[in-house]
Every structure is written in C-alpha cells, then in structure tokens.
Amino acid sequence: MLNPGVAYEKTDFHVGVPGLSNIYASAGNTILNVDNFFNNNDFNANVALAINRISPKDFVAFNQKLDLINVGWSNGDRYFTAGVYQESDGVSNFPKDLIELAYFGNAGQNRSYDIGQINFRANVQSVFHFGINEQVNEDLHLGARVKLYSSSVNIRSVRNSGQFNSRESGSGILLEQSISNLNLRFDSTGLEDADQLSTGNILIGSNFGLGLDFGLSYFFDDRWEFTGSILDLGFIRFNKNTRRDVSRGFFEYEGLGIQFPNFAAGDDLISYYQNLGDDIEQDLPTETTADPYTYVQPTKLNAGLSYNFGGEGSWCECRVNSRGKRAGNQTLSLHGFSMVSAGNFFYSITGMYERSFWKTVYAKVSLGLDQFNKPNYGAGLALDVWKINLFVNVDRLNQFSNIYNAEALTYQFGLNLKF
Structure with a gap:
C-alpha cells in the first residue's frame, strides 16, 4: 500500500484476513510527554513549564488505518489489487497564546493574543481502491492505484486570523480589551447528527471524493534498487450534513458601566451581561451556513x-533481478517520507538493516529521525510459512524503558494468505 509500483512477490493470488491484514496506529506530538506533567515536582509548576516550552508551530497528530478487505491476483506481467480500508487522521497546532490566556488569565497582562494560532483538521474516511502493477522490463516496475474516498465525519479550522488585545486603563483599575481583525472559520460535517452515526454510514459515507497513487521500482543491478511513490493525490467534496461557522469583525470592551435602576419609577433590573452579549453579537456576528467545501487529502511522498x-x-521472486534470484540475504536501505497537513510538515529519514533466515523469518532494525524530534529506534519481524505471511512493526523502542518519556508511539500488525 505504500508503493503501488513496488517489485512484488509474484504470487498467483493473495488475500488479507479481513480486519487483520493491516492494523496501523500512530500518535504523537512534537514537544510534550506524560512525564512533563506527572513527576515528583509540583503539578501546577509542571503545567507552567510545559506551556512555556511549546510554540505555535508545535502540533499533535494521530493516524489510524484498518484494512477491511485486501486481495490481489496476477495476470501475465501484471498484478491487480483491490480492497477497502478505514482511516482516521488528525492534526492540531498548540495555540500557545490562547492556552496562556486560558491558564494564566489576562489580569495585569498588557499584551496581544493571536487568535490565528487556532489551526486543526481531522477526517474519518473509508477508501475503496483498485491498483495495477506492471513489470515493464527486467529492471522496471510501474504501478498506479485509483481510490474512491467516502466520509461522513470531518472537521477543520485553518487560515484563521485575529487579535485579542488586553491593556490596563489609565487608572490601572480596569482592563481595556478588544478583538481586532477577527476572521475565524470552522467547517464540519456530521457533528450535528453524530448521535445518529452507525458503523454502516461511517463505512459508506454520504460525501465522496477521488484520489490517485503512483509508484515505481527500478533495479540498477542485482543489488541496488530504487523505489518511489506519491500517494493520495485527491480530495473529498463535502456537501451533505455540512456546517460552516464564520465570525468576523472588531469589538472594544472597556468594562461594564454600573447603573442603578430607579425602582420607584418602575425601572427593571439592568441585565448587564445580556447587554454585553448583545454587543458582542452585533460587533462580532457569526454567520452559519450549510455551504459545501473541499477537503484536500494530505499528499505523501516516499523514496527509498x-x-x-x-x-x-534464496530462489524467490521477491526483489528480483533479471535472473529471478535475490542477491543476498541481507539488505541495507535508506527511506525518506514527507507530507504536509494543516500547514505542518511531517517527515522521516530512516536507515534500515534487514536479514532473512531460512527463507522463513525476516527481521529488521531501523534508526531514524522525524518530526517528533528524537531519534527513533524501530524493529520489525515477519514470518513467511507455507501460505501464511505475518508481520509486526514497532518503533520508539528507545522509549520502552519509560514510555512516559515518549512523545510518539507507532505499531503495525498484519496477517495475509498467499497462493
């Protein structure tokens, strides 16, 4: 699935065990871990230190994939694949200014807070795919895959702007506060009727889109191989069960002017907060519509x-050379990955060593760097016995001795049958 043009093992047919052929989960953030908050120091002091550490460019992200159906079959020099997988992913920046405002308050703070730091997106989708992999010649494999995206749940709020300004008045008693240049937009699908969502309408959503994958594998000789792929060149058009909230404007607030009603003349109690709310709604109107919007898939690049x-x-047709014989039972490789989501750059550069034993056991260790800052030690193990292929991959092994120090964790598991 990472490369539709990879030099595949030429089985006649393969089928993934439904729900088990590929289970993947990854979650992490670029700056914080559990131990930053829960240690021997005072919790409130830990929170203050953690807030001081983060920047608006730091973010938290998650990704989950589950193969529901995955099959493949050969036809001459071509290998066809088809299947369905479910995926959810999201990314959100830490709005540092607003976190500080919420935690510390703005009393005595003569400063401006950037509302534009609000930046997040999340999507839940099912992907129906069909791919073709062709061996062009002895050295080159090419592949392409078409995808149909289906989604009922999506949220995003990106490219916002605005300032919340707070300053002491001349008397030093009151705070003069204002919101300026506000342009805040929130798009969502499926949130208003979330209680009516079921497994069925999550699997086959009410909004659809199209995407493409491309890949290649090229052998320079029987030892050197280059691979590359571009994935998820696509989009989803959300036009059902959508909601768009847009707030724009300016607002000045200089404190409540206390007035005392004349009860003798029949005056009622003055609703100060109701009047304040009316002023905010007038100066910062929120427009709510059911406008459709387009969600562009985060495109992924791989090279190895x-x-x-x-x-x-061993005599097999995996990573074949022109004579159909694998050159050696060990592999050194370098892999690069990049993706942009909600304006955040994801990347990894990983070196790997792989060795096969008895044409049955395949072991791999890796060392890489990625957007989560720390070196990442990983390992993988695969068993190829009879008609069964089983694999497990884990990373952040350097954090396993104290998992509370980990900013990110990833694991992958799969069980497939080959014929």
Missing part, C-alpha cells in the same frame, strides 16, 4: 534506496 548483500540469495 536499498542494497542487497550477504550469503547466497
């Missing part, structure tokens, strides 16, 4: 270079 070496190659 590998070198095979070691003992006698």
